[in-house]
Amino acid sequence: MRFLSPLLPLYSPGGALLHLGDTGATYPQRTIGMEAFSRPLWALAPLWAGGGRADAFLPIYQRGLVNGTDPDSPEYWGDPNDYDQLFVEMAALACAILETPESVWNPLTDTEKAKLGKWLDTINHHDLPGCNWLLFRVLVNLALDSVGMPCSMQQAAADMAEVDKWYVGDGWYSDGPAEVKPQKDYYNPWAIQYYTVLYSVFAARRDPARAALYRERAVQFGRQFAQWFDPDGAALPFGRSLGYRIGQSAFYAACIWAGLEPLPLPVMKGIIVRNLAWWLARPIFDRDGVLTIGYGYPQMYMAERYNAPGSPYWGMKSFLLLALPDNHPFWSAEAAPMPALERLKPMPYANMLVQRRAGRVTAYAAGVNEGHGHGQFPEKYAKFAYDTRFGFCASRSREVLNQAAPDSMLAFVIDDNVFVRKVSKTWKIEAGAVTAQWSPFPGIEVTTTITPTATGHRRHHEIDSSFDCEAYDCGFAVPNFTPGYAESAENDTAEAHCDTLCCAVRGRGEAVVIGCDPNTSLYFTNVHLPAVKYHIPKGHTVLDTEVFDEAN
DSSP states (O other): OTTTGGGGGGBOTTSSOBOOOOOOOSSOHHHHHHHHHHTTHHHHHHHHHTTOOOTTHHHHHHHHHHHHTOTTSTTOOOOOOTTOHHHHHHHHHHHHHHHOHHHHTTTSOHHHHHHHHHHHHGGGGSOOOSSTHHHHHHHHHHHHHHTTOOOOHHHHHHHHHHHHTTEEETTEEOSSOTTTOOOOSTTIIIIIHHHHHHHHHHTTTTSHHHHHHHHHHHHHHHHHHGGGBOTTSOBOOOSSOGGGGGGGGHHHHHHHHHTOOSSOHHHHHHHHHHHHHHHHTSOOBOTTSOBOSBSSSBOSTTOOTTOOTTGGGGGGGGGGGGGSOTTOHHHHSOOOOOOOOOSEEEEGGGTEEEEEETTEEEEEEOOOSOSSSSSOHHHHHOSSEEETTTOOBOOSOSSSHHHHOOTTSEEEEETTEEEOOOOEEEEEEOSSOEEEEEEEETTEEEEEEEEEETTEEEEEEEEEESSOEEEEEEOOOEESSSTTOEEEEETTEEEEEOSSEEEEEEESSEEEEEEOOTTOBSSOSSEEEEEEEEEEOSEEEEEEEEEEEEEO
16 A cells, blocks of 8 residues: 555545646646546455555545546536547546446445436547547447446447557557557556456456457467566656656566466466566655655656546556456466576567566667657657666756757757657667668668667767768766766777766767756656767768767
C-alpha cells in the first residue's frame, strides 16, 4: 500500500474525484480528478478480487462510482464527448467490474447500477481515436455484458477486428494503422498486449479462437520483450508515456495472472520484482508519498500533454498479481535472474537492434515514428542509442546546444538553432548494424550506419549538404554532480566520467563537452555531454565517430 495509502486524505467528499496536484493536461480539471480516482483501481480491484484488505478504500470507491455517474451529483464526471479522456479511465472501472463485482457492483442499488451502466455505455455512442483506446471500449462492453446491462458486443467485435489489423509480427503491434503510427514502444506490453491477454481470459468462452490467438501472440511477444530489461531491473527508457514507470513490467504480471509462460514463472517474477525494486530506489514520490510526473525523479520536460497529476498511477497495472490466490505458485517461486539472452538481437518489428552487455541493455533505434506525435518524438524515438544505465535527455528547447541536450544524436547547428533526426525516411536492421536515411533540415540529407562494438558503437555518416554548417556528434550524458566526476576534451576525444559511468566520443573533429541544462536527463538532474564538433562544408562529407561507454 506504499503507492496508495498517501492518497486516502485527498479524495473529494463524495469520493468521485481525487486531487493530486495542480498541473494541467489536454482535458479539464473535472476529468483530471476522475482520472486520478480511476487509476488506483488497477491495483485495488485485483487486491479485492484476491481477498486482500483495503477497507479504507472500498467505501470511497463504492461512493465515488455512485456520485461520479449521477448527473444530479455535484461530483458528476460529466457527459463524455468524442475522443474524451473519460473513455480511457472507463477501462479501469470495467476491469474492476469484471474482476470483483462483489466489491464494486453488487453493493449498488438498482438505480445506481443503471446510472453507472448508462454512463459507461456512452463509450458506444462516440468516436474514439484509432489506437489502443478501442480496447477500452471492448473491456467496457465485456463488463456491461457480464452484469446484464445494455451494451454493444457488435461494436466490441468490430473494434477487435480493427485491432487485429495492427499486428505486424513477432508478437508486436502498431498502436493503430502501421502506416500512420509506425513506432513500437511500451504501448505493446502495457496496452495492446496487456488488454488482449485480459480479453483472452474474460472472453475465453465467448470468443475462444481469438482468445487462443492472443495467448499465442503474448507468448511470442514475451520471449522478445525480456530483451528490454537489464539484470538489475531497469527497463529500456524508450518511447512515450514513460511517466507510467512501473507499468513497464505489467505485461508479465498479466501473463502470470492469465496462466501464460512466455518465460518460466521464476524468471517473470524476477523481472517484475527487480523492476519494482529499481523504481522504489528512486525519488519518484513527493513529500506526501504521491507519485510525481517524471521518470527517475520529478520532471516535467519529458511529460506528454496528456500527463496529469494522476496519470502515473496507470502503472498500477503491474499489481494485477494481487488477484492471484494465496496458493498460487507465484508467491512461493524464487525470483530467478535473467536467463542467457542473445548478446546482439535484431528486432525488426520493434525497429531496433538490441545489445546486451554486463549489467545493461542498449537499443540502437532506426528512428521510426509518426513524425508529428505527442511531442518530443525525436528524443523518444529517434536517438541513435538508448541505454538502461545512461537514460536519455528530453530537450528544453532547440535554440542552443545546452538546452537541446542532444545526447546520442548528430546535432546540426544552423543559425543558432539545433536540428536532429526527427524521423527516418528509410531504414534497415541487420544482425550487426542499423542503417537509416534522414534529413534534419531542408537541404541536408544524411545516411547513418550504427555498428555496435564490445566497448560501445561506431557511427558512419554520409552527409550531403547544400550549405556550410556545423554538427556535433554526441555520446551519452553523464551525471556531473556526482562522486568521481571529471571531464576532458583533448585532441580528437571528449570524455566525461564519474564513479559509475563513463562515455568518450572520438572523431576527426574538435572535442567538446556540453554542459546540459538541469533536469533535461530522465535519469539525472544534472549532466554533461561529450561530443565531437565537425565542420560540414557544402557538398558531400563523410564522418566516422566512435563512442566508448562503460557502466560499473
